[in-house]
Amino acid sequence: MAAADQEIFIEGHPCVVVDGVQMRYRVASSESHSGDDEGRKRLWGRPLRKSNLVTVHALNELSLVVERGESVGIIGRNGSGKSTLMKIISGQSKPTNGAVYASSTPIMLGVNAALVQDLSGDQNVILGCLAMGMSRAEAEEKFESIVELSGLEKSIHLPMKSYSSGMASRLRFAIAAAVDPEILLVDEALNTGDAQFADRSKRRMDELRAQAGCVFLVSHSLDTIRDMCSRVVWLDKGDLIMDGDPTAAIAAYQEFTKELSAGNNISAAAILENAKAELVATEIRERSSRRVRG
Amino acid sequence: MSADTELAPDPAVQPLSVDMRRLTRVGSRPGFLDYLVQLWDFRQFIFYDSRARVQSGTRRDRLGSAWLLLNPIFNGLTYYLIFGLLLHTSGGIKNFVGYLVIGIFTFQFSSGAITSGARSIRNNKSVVQAFNFPRAALPIGANMRELLAAVPLILAMLLITVVLPPAEKITWLWLLVVPAVLLQALFNLGVGLILARMISRINDVTHLIPFALRAWMYLSAIFYTYDRFVTHPQVLAIIKLNPLFNVIDIIRDCVLYAKVPQWQSWAILCAWALGTLAVGLVYFWKGEESYGRG
Numbered sequence: 028m029a030a031a032d033q034e035i036f037i038e039g040h041p042c043v044v045v046d047g048v049q050m051r052y053r054v055a056s057s058e059s060h061s062g063d064d065e066g067r068k069r070l071w072g073r074p075l076r077k078s079n080l081v082t083v084h085a086l087n088e089l090s091l092v093v094e095r096g097e098s099v100g101i102i103g104r105n106g107s108g109k110s111t112l113m114k115i116i117s118g119q120s121k122p123t124n125g126a127v128y129a130s131s132t133p134i135m136l137g138v139n140a141a142l143v144q145d146l147s148g149d150q151n152v153i154l155g156c157l158a159m160g161m162s163r164a165e166a167e168e169k170f171e172s173i174v175e176l177s178g179l180e181k182s183i184h185l186p187m188k189s190y191s192s193g194m195a196s197r198l199r200f201a202i203a204a205a206v207d208p209e210i211l212l213v214d215e216a217l218n219t220g221d222a223q224f225a226d227r228s229k230r231r232m233d234e235l236r237a238q239a240g241c242v243f244l245v246s247h248s249l250d251t252i253r254d255m256c257s258r259v260v261w262l263d264k265g266d267l268i269m270d271g272d273p274t275a276a277i278a279a280y281q282e283f284t285k286e287l288s289a290g291n292n293i294s295a296a297a298i299l300e301n302a303k304a305e306l307v308a309t310e311i312r313e314r315s316s317r318r319v320r321g
Numbered sequence: 322m323s324a325d326t327e328l329a330p331d332p333a334v335q336p337l338s339v340d341m342r343r344l345t346r347v348g349s350r351p352g353f354l355d356y357l358v359q360l361w362d363f364r365q366f367i368f369y370d371s372r373a374r375v376q377s378g379t380r381r382d383r384l385g386s387a388w389l390l391l392n393p394i395f396n397g398l399t400y401y402l403i404f405g406l407l408l409h410t411s412g413g414i415k416n417f418v419g420y421l422v423i424g425i426f427t428f429q430f431s432s433g434a435i436t437s438g439a440r441s442i443r444n445n446k447s448v449v450q451a452f453n454f455p456r457a458a459l460p461i462g463a464n465m466r467e468l469l470a471a472v473p474l475i476l477a478m479l480l481i482t483v484v485l486p487p488a489e490k491i492t493w494l495w496l497l498v499v500p501a502v503l504l505q506a507l508f509n510l511g512v513g514l515i516l517a518r519m520i521s522r523i524n525d526v527t528h529l530i531p532f533a534l535r536a537w538m539y540l541s542a543i544f545y546t547y548d549r550f551v552t553h554p555q556v557l558a559i560i561k562l563n564p565l566f567n568v569i570d571i572i573r574d575c576v577l578y579a580k581v582p583q584w585q586s587w588a589i590l591c592a593w594a595l596g597t598l599a600v601g602l603v604y605f606w607k608g609e610e611s612y613g614r615g
Contacts, residue, residue: 034336040343092337118348119450119613128344132453143374143448150373157366158452186377199451307335 034312040130042210042241043093043116046311047125050086050111050265055079085111087265088125090309093258098242100256100273102249102280107262109245110214116243117212130240134159134208136200136232148183148190148198149174155202169205176231177201178224197224204231211239213246249277261302268302348453350609357602359455367458371466389470390477397425404544414546419482419489419577424543426478427569430502431509432534434467438513439530442521442612449613456612457605460517464510468502475502482576494575497582501575504594505568511597514605521612541566564593 056079086108093099101109114120116127117135142151152173156166174183177198187195213232236242236255246252252259252273259276261269269276279302286295351359360367376386384391404410405417414420441463442449442456449456475498482489519526541563551557560566567590571582 034338036338037340040340044339044341044344090337092339116347118453121348121610121613126349127347128341129347130344133347142451143445145377146373147377150369150377154366154369154373155452157363157369158448158454160363160454163365163369203451307333310334310336312336312338313341 037092037094039094041092041094042097042130043091043133043243044128044311045089045091045093045112045116045125046128047088047090048086048112048115048122048127049088049124050084050108050115050120051123052083052085053080054083056081084265086115086122086262087267089267090125090311091260091270092309092311093241093243095240097258098236098244098256100252100259101243101245101262102252102259102277103262103268104284106264108265109262111265112262113212113214113243113245129210131209133210133212133243134203134206135212135214136203136235142187142195142199142202144188145186147186148177148179151187151198152183152202156205159206161206173201173205176204176227178227193221197228200228204228204235207235207238209240210243211235211241212243249281253277263299266303267306267308268299269306348610348613350606353603353606356455356457356606356609360457360461363454363458366454367462367465370458370462371469374462374466375469386473389473393426393429393474394477396429397422400425400544410545412549416482416487416489416577418485419487420573421544422478422481423572423576424541424569426474427502427505427572428538428541428543428565430467430471430474431505431565431568432538433470434464434506434509435512435516435534436530437463437467438510439516439520440527441513442517443524443527456609457514457602460513460605461510464506464513467509468506471502471506479576489577490579492575492579494579494581497575498572501568501571501582501590504590505565507594507598508564508590511594511599511601514601515597518605518608518612521608537563537565541569543569562589564590564597567593 089112091099101112103109111120113135115122116129117133118127119135142155146154149170152170153163153166156169156173157163161169174180177183177194177200179194179198182190182194183198187198190198242255244252244255256273258271259269259273260267261276261280269279279298283295283298286292286298350356401418401421405421438460441459445459449459479495479498483491516526516530540560547557547560547566551560567586571586571590574580574582574586
C-alpha cells in the first residue's frame with residue numbers, strides 16, 4: 028500500500044494520543060497442571076511452590092489519535108478490553124507498554140468510583156469534590172446541584188454503607204459529573220438507577236458532552252453509540268478490529284454477533300478476519316522537536 | 322481507507338505525525354518539587370479527610386469519642402497490673418504510674434499513626450482509583466487524623482500525672498511537649514509513607530507490622546528503665562538512639578522530673594524525624610504511578 032509509507036500530518040493539537048498501549052496481567056490461575064503429585068505432597072508443596080501464574084493479554088498494542096470535537100464509541104464483547112482501555116486513558120491503570128498523552132486530565136464518569144463507606148453521603152460529596160481538585164468554596168457551591176442530581180434527598184446524611192448499590196452509584200455519578208472536563212470518559216454510566224434518574228443523568232451527560240473537547244463512550248447499547256458518536260472503535264479479545272465510521276463499524280459488529288449467537292463460529296471468525304485485514308493501524312511519530320511542515 | 326488487497330495477516334501501518342508539545346502523559350509522576358506543590362494545593366482535601374474520619378471512627382460505639390481516651394487508659398491499667406504489681410519492673414522508678422502512662426500514651430500515638438499511615442493506600446484503593454490526586458495526600462491525611470486524635474490523649478496523660486499521687490507540678494517545661502510530639506508526628510509520617518508503598522506492592526507486610534511494633538514497644542523502655550537491665554555502656558548508647566525512646570524521655574523529663582531535656586535527645590529526635598520524612602516522601606513519590614493498579 029502506497030499510503031502506508033507516507034506520514035500523515037495531524038494539524039493542530041489533538042486531545043488524546045494513545046501511543047502503542049499494551050496491557051498484560053500476571054494472575055494466579057486455579058487451573059491445576061496435569062500430572063501434579065497427589066495428596067500429601069500437594070498439601071505441603073502449595074505454599075512454597077511457585078503459584079500457577081497465567082499471563083492475560085487484556086489489550087494488545089493499540090494506537091489512536093483523537094482530535095478535538097470527536098466522540099469515540101468503543102464497542103466489543105465482554106472481555107474485549109473496552110474497560111481496560113478506558114482505565115488506561117483515564118490514568119487509573121498504567122499500561123504495560125506505551126503511554127497515553129492528553130491535553131488535560133481526562134475525567135472518567137463511571138459507576139465503579141467507590142467512595143468512603145464510613146462517611147455520610149454529604150461528607151463524601153465534599154471529599155470527592157476536593158479530591159478532584161476543587162477548593163472548599165467551589166465544593167460548597169456545587170453541593171446543591173450534586174445532591175439534586177443524585178436524587179438522594181434526606182438519605183444524603185446517612186453513611187454510605189447504608190446505601191443500596193443503586194443509590195451509591197447515583198451519588199458517584201453525580202459527584203463525577205460535577206466537573207466540566209475537557210476529556211470525558213463514560214463507562215456504562217447510564218445503565219444504573221431507576222427511570223427517573225436515567226432521565227436526569229442523560230440530560231447532564233448531554234450538557235457535559237456538548238462542553239467537552241472529546242468524549243469516549245463505552246456502552247453495550249449500540250443505539251446510544253450510533254446517536255452520540257462520530258467514530259467507533261471495535262475491540263475483540265484485546266485486538267483492534269475496526270476504527271472508523273460508526274455506521275460501518277456497528278453494522279459489521281452486529282453481523283458478527285448475529286453469526287455468533289446463531290452458532291456460526293466460522294463465518295463470525297471470517298467477518299473478524301476481513302475487518303482485521305482492512306484495518307490500517309496507526310503508528311505515532313512524535314513531531315515535537317521538528318519543524319512543522321505544511 | 323484505500324483499497325487494500327494484501328492478504329497478509331499483519332495489518333497495514335499508517336504512520337501519523339503528531340504534535341505532542343501541548344500534551345502531557347496521563348498519570349505521569351510530576352517532578353518532586355511539583356509534587357510537593359500539588360500536595361499543598363490539595364491541603365483542603367487532606368484536612369477534610371482527616372477531620373471527617375476522626376468523627377466517624379468511633380460512631381458505631383455507644384460511648385463514641387470517649388473511646389479515644391478509654392483505650393489508652395485501659396491499656397495503661399493492664400500494663401500497670403502486670404509490670405507494676407506482678408513483675409515489679411518498676412524497681413527504682415520514682416512515680417511509676419506517671420512513668421508508665423507517659424510511655425504508653427506516647428508510644429500508642431506512634432503505633433496508631435504508623436499503622437494507619439501504612440494502610441492508608443491499601444484501604445482507600447477505591448478513592449485512589451476514582452480520582453486523580455497526589456497519592457501522598459492519603460498517608461498525610463491519616464497521620465493528620467492520628468495527630469488530631471492524639472490531642473485529647475495527651476491532655477488526658479497530663480491530667481493523670483497531675484491528679485494521681487504522687488501529683489506532679491505544672492511547669493513551663495510542659496510546653497516542650499508540643500514540639501516533641503510534632504517531631505514525633507513527622508517521624509510517624511515518614512515511616513507511614515515508606516510502609517504504605519511497600520504494602521501497596523506486597524500486602525504481606527501488613528501482617529508483620531503488629532509484630533514489629535510490639536518488639537519496638539518492649540525496646541522503648543516503657544515499663545522499665547534501660548539502666549537497670551543493660552549494663553554494657555556501648556549497647557546502651559546504641560539502644561538510646563531509638564527515636565521513640567527519645568520522645569518518651571523528653572516528655573518524662575519535662576513532665577515528671579521538671580528538668581530541661583538533654584540537647585542530645587532533641588538532636589537524635591530531629592535527625593530521625595526529618596531524615597525519615599525526607600526518605601519517606603522521596604520513596605513514596607517514586608512509586609506514585611503504581612498505586613492505582615489492581
